[in-house]
Amino acid sequence: MNIGEIARRAGVSRSTVSYALSGKRPVSAATVRRINDVIAELGFRPNASARALAEGRTRTLGLVIPPASTRLTDVQLSFVASVVEAAAAHDHDVLLSPSGGDHDRSFDRVVTGRRVDGVILMEILLHDPRVERLTSTGLPFVTIGHVADPAASWWVDVDYGGLISRCVRHLADLGHRDIVLVNRSAELVASGYGPAVRATAAFLRTAAECGLIAHDVCCSDDPAAGVACFEQIRADWPEVTAAVTINEAALPGVQRALHAARLDVPRDFSLTGVIADRLAEDFHPPLTAADVPAGQMARLAVDLLLEQIADPAATPRHALLAPSITLRSSTGARRSG
Amino acid sequence: MNIGEIARRAGVSRSTVSYALSGKRPVSAATVRRINDVIAELGFRPNASARALAEGRTRTLGLVIPPASTRLTDVQLSFVASVVEAAAAHDHDVLLSPSGGDHDRSFDRVVTGRRVDGVILMEILLHDPRVERLTSTGLPFVTIGHVADPAASWWVDVDYGGLISRCVRHLADLGHRDIVLVNRSAELVASGYGPAVRATAAFLRTAAECGLIAHDVCCSDDPAAGVACFEQIRADWPEVTAAVTINEAALPGVQRALHAARLDVPRDFSLTGVIADRLAEDFHPPLTAADVPAGQMARLAVDLLLEQIADPAATPRHALLAPSITLRSSTGARRSG
DNA sequence: GGCAATCATCGAACCGGTTCGATTTTCGAG
DNA sequence: CTCGAAAATCGAACCGGTTCGATGATTGCC
Numbered sequence: 001m002n003i004g005e006i007a008r009r010a011g012v013s014r015s016t017v018s019y020a021l022s023g024k025r026p027v028s029a030a031t032v033r034r035i036n037d038v039i040a041e042l043g044f045r046p047n048a049s050a051r052a053l054a055e056g057r058t059r060t061l062g063l064v065i066p067p068a069s070t071r072l073t074d075v076q077l078s079f080v081a082s083v084v085e086a087a088a089a090h091d092h093d094v095l096l097s098p099s100g101g102d103h104d105r106s107f108d109r110v111v112t113g114r115r116v117d118g119v120i121l122m123e124i125l126l127h128d129p130r131v132e133r134l135t136s137t138g139l140p141f142v143t144i145g146h147v148a149d150p151a152a153s154w155w156v157d158v159d160y161g162g163l164i165s166r167c168v169r170h171l172a173d174l175g176h177r178d179i180v181l182v183n184r185s186a187e188l189v190a191s192g193y194g195p196a197v198r199a200t201a202a203f204l205r206t207a208a209e210c211g212l213i214a215h216d217v218c219c220s221d222d223p224a225a226g227v228a229c230f231e232q233i234r235a236d237w238p239e240v241t242a243a244v245t246i247n248e249a250a251l252p253g254v255q256r257a258l259h260a261a262r263l264d265v266p267r268d269f270s271l272t273g274v275i276a277d278r279l280a281e282d283f284h285p286p287l288t289a290a291d292v293p294a295g296q297m298a299r300l301a302v303d304l305l306l307e308q309i310a311d312p313a314a315t316p317r318h319a320l321l322a323p324s325i326t327l328r329s330s331t332g333a334r335r336s337g
Numbered sequence: 338m339n340i341g342e343i344a345r346r347a348g349v350s351r352s353t354v355s356y357a358l359s360g361k362r363p364v365s366a367a368t369v370r371r372i373n374d375v376i377a378e379l380g381f382r383p384n385a386s387a388r389a390l391a392e393g394r395t396r397t398l399g400l401v402i403p404p405a406s407t408r409l410t411d412v413q414l415s416f417v418a419s420v421v422e423a424a425a426a427h428d429h430d431v432l433l434s435p436s437g438g439d440h441d442r443s444f445d446r447v448v449t450g451r452r453v454d455g456v457i458l459m460e461i462l463l464h465d466p467r468v469e470r471l472t473s474t475g476l477p478f479v480t481i482g483h484v485a486d487p488a489a490s491w492w493v494d495v496d497y498g499g500l501i502s503r504c505v506r507h508l509a510d511l512g513h514r515d516i517v518l519v520n521r522s523a524e525l526v527a528s529g530y531g532p533a534v535r536a537t538a539a540f541l542r543t544a545a546e547c548g549l550i551a552h553d554v555c556c557s558d559d560p561a562a563g564v565a566c567f568e569q570i571r572a573d574w575p576e577v578t579a580a581v582t583i584n585e586a587a588l589p590g591v592q593r594a595l596h597a598a599r600l601d602v603p604r605d606f607s608l609t610g611v612i613a614d615r616l617a618e619d620f621h622p623p624l625t626a627a628d629v630p631a632g633q634m635a636r637l638a639v640d641l642l643l644e645q646i647a648d649p650a651a652t653p654r655h656a657l658l659a660p661s662i663t664l665r666s667s668t669g670a671r672r673s674g
Numbered sequence: 675g676g677c678a679a680t681c682a683t684c685g686a687a688c689c690g691g692t693t694c695g696a697t698t699t700t701c702g703a704g
Numbered sequence: 705c706t707c708g709a710a711a712a713t714c715g716a717a718c719c720g721g722t723t724c725g726a727t728g729a730t731t732g733c734c
Contacts, residue, residue, distance in 0.1 A: 002689090015694095015714065047390070054690080093432050340721060341720075355722060390688095
């Protein structure tokens with residue numbers, strides 16, 4: 001069923017059907033009704049490829065996700081789902097492309113084949129080759145996380161630095177003197193993953209400002225690493241009384257290690273950081289933490305991208321989200337002694 | 338940059354460029370080289386929409402996922418990522434469409450707008466309206482999970498029934514007499530979600546065959562529900578010594594409840610079921626469980642779908658996976674007394 | 675050397691929409 | 705009743721590829 005067939009049965013030209021459906025030119029009420037009747041009877045949906053070809057846009061957004069090998073975290077997952085829903089709300093579809101590093105076919109196809117009108121790039125690095133490729137093709141894109149020159153590009157990010165600073169001050173206020181940052185994996189930090197890098201910087205700076213003794217460790221994104229990491233901390237720095245973390249995936253392991261060491265939270269040890277609400281509430285006890293507002297970020301990213309697609313020459317816009325820290329039960333005053 | 342421009346610069350016709358690139362007709366070596374030189378210099382990627390329009394296929398697969406509101410589980414997430422990678426390996430892209438129930442715009446657009454060559458449908462129900470819609474449009478599709486008439490359609494599934502049976506027999510062999518099934522949410526069961534329904538049936542049947550006393554409870558997909566559910570089990574049926582579960586999301590809660598009740602696994606209580614390897618190994622102690630092989634299912638689903646797209650009239654094929662149960666440390670003999 | 679078979683290439687039609695300029699119809703004002 | 709403007713509709717071009725039939729250039733064979 002195509003527009004020509006509809007036109008024939010309704011006794012009008014193809015262009016009239018097109019105008020009747022799009023409303024871009026007036027069509028008499030009688031004709032519109034006749035066309036609608038035919039469509040209602042036969043069921044017609046314009047061919048998306050033909051429309052894309054004619055209009056020069058696909059009404060499709062690309063979403064570049066980390067490859068399957070990199071285990072996706074819970075937050076990333078809900079981000080993906082939210083992007084799809086936000087796009088759907090604007091009558092757009094989402095094409096997925098797993099891409100880690102430099103080149104890969106999927107990313108190529110999506111970017112250069114005009115399959116999408118714009119791209120959302122997850123998990124970018126401070127110096128990301130994909131950002132450069134996108135820039136050189138002129139395809140509109142929004143990054144999750146920002147790059148070296150923030151003013152020149154479109155992005156949405158969480159203010160990891162600010163949040164970590166507030167976590168540190170919170171612990172300082174509670175009297176803690178020796179604290180540790182449980183970061184994400186060493187590879188991510190080494191490759192210049194923004195949140196990890198900025199968290200480290202803010203952590204060390206703020207700790208110094210508050211006169212605290214600060215350590216930081218990297219930890220792979222899985223529970224087993226969390227156990228090992230925490231045991232290492234206890235062994236190397238037994239005087240540490242509080243931890244700040246941005247590593248959600250390691251949390252179950254940290255929980256187990258705390259338990260194995262017979263440390264009560266928050267009586268013996270305080271724990272806080274940037275953790276999705278869901279996970280923070282599932283912890284025992286519930287964690288004082290800053291939420292990662294994945295849904296909100298997804299909607300913002302889609303909005304920004306559509307805005308950029310509508311006017312590619314517009315001045316880049318961005319959003320730095322600073323969710324508030326929710327006080328729950330995992331932080332408490334250091335026990336004197 | 339389009340094919341006409343390439344043709345002009347290479348001094349040949351558009352069709353010659355097309356044949357040179359596709360190899361569907363012989364082109365002289367000299368001409369091929371000239372065309373390749375021009376392309377190398379200017380960079381050309383055929384417009385995907387134009388190609389789709391001309392060829393009548395999009396080289397894109399649709400993946401219908403549960404909506405964001407239904408929190409996606411870890412397995413589902415890795416399934417999505419694996420589908421995208423498997424499709425990419427065959428030079429296909431993946432279009433995401435969140436859809437729960439009956440109608441929704443995204444599903445409509447994807448299905449009726451000829452945006453995709455075929456569809457993979459996750460989380461189907463025994464009687465699923467979307468299956469009927471797809472059937473009536475004639476669009477090739479593969480379901481994850483199977484419907485009432487398994488022979489008539491293409492699907493990939495895990496043999497939940499068989500696995501649960503084996504779990505029950507395993508517990509019976511260990512001497513357990515009173516066991517419980519921790520199912521997924523009551524809503525899912527009520528709506529006819531295949532794995533939940535088949536797990537229940539197999540659980541009750543096998544328990545009866547083994548002469549066990551069997552209970553089954555539904556549990557929402559989150560840790561808090563897991564705690565509540567387990568406490569309820571202890572209160573209502575204190576004689577229960579082992580549980581079988583297919584609810585991965587509730588596991589952290591079950592763990593907490595076991596701990597709170599001061600029950601040692603497997604000394605005081607045995608726990609098994611269908612649980613992704615990753616999660617089973619993260620549990621403390623590691624769970625004796627059947628893996629949900631999401632990656633394998635994804636690759637199979639993509640293979641079947643491409644096969645069906647290539648020959649829509651082919652006899653439906655399907656795959657019922659029965660992963661083996663990995664013995665770990667969470668099941669043990671019932672203590673007599 | 676002439677004729678057929680083969681190879682390389684071209685031009686045109688087609689996929690199914692959108693859009694622009696032109697044409698026909700309708701209607702009100704003079 | 706006529707004329708002109710506005711409203712409704714039409715036809716054709718276009719988006720950028722693929723594909724088919726036709727044409728011209730080579731080559732092999734007798």
